[in-house]
Amino acid sequence: MGGVGMFAVALGKHYFGAEVTTTVSTGKMERAGQMGAARVVDYTKETYTEVLENTADVVFDTVGDAEIYRVAKHNSTAVSVAMLPDRNGLDHFRHESAPLSLFGKAKLAAAKLIVGAVGWYLTRGFRSKGIRYGYVIMSPDGSDLEKTFNPLLENGTIKPVIANVYPFTTEGVQSAFKELMAGHVAGKVIICVKD
Structure with a gap:
């Protein structure tokens, strides 16, 4: 469970009042419980789709696994921040101020067709x-984040997990990205711009 997953577990438990189940690798099981997970499945030892089959009212995917539907109950809800967007979702990847000619209408239409088919x-x-x-x-949105997170951070309900802190130097930034690219970071990687 990385930084996004940790905050998702904490928000699910402490903001939405949900009973949260999460999947993590062996070394992150205790941390998942500390963040608020009621049930933690070690995906390196168990096939999570079998263990959790048809148990979830809501599924939140942070890794892009199309098999998560197995965990969701019939007629439930699933959202992802990592799978392919639907064909109209591609419009959100282009900044409003960027001219369409940078992508081209024909290329955008072709990309939408391909993404739509693969997504389907x-x-x-x-x-x-x-x-x-x-x-x-x-x-x-800064104000939404403050409204949601600040009370939980200030009263200690959510305690951010920091994996490592690197200095804002060429070597520090390179090391931070190497750690992120290696995957399975437990928490957030910080680049300290100012002391």
Whole structure:
């Protein structure tokens, strides 16, 4: 469970009042419990789709696994921040101020067709169970984040997990990216710009 997963578990438990189940690798099981998970499945030792089959009312995917539909109950909800967007979701990847000619109408239409077809294929399991599926494109909003997180941070309900802190130097930034690219970071990697 990385930084996004840790905050998702904590928000699920402490903000939405949900009973949270999560999947993690062996070394992150205790941390998942500390963040608020009621049930933790070690995906390196168990096939999570079998262990959790048809148990979830809501599924939040952070890794892009099309098999998560197996965990969701019939007629439930699943969202992902890592799978393919639907064909219209591609419009959100282009900044409003960027001229369309940079991508080109024909290339954009072709990309939408391909992404739509692949996305339709990947989400066939969701449709077979009547699961409402959506791809979430995040647009951070400082005031929303403050309103949601600040009370939980200030009263100690959520304690951010920091994996490592690197200096804002060429070597520090390179080391931070190497750690991130290696994967399976437990928490957030910080680049300290100012002391």
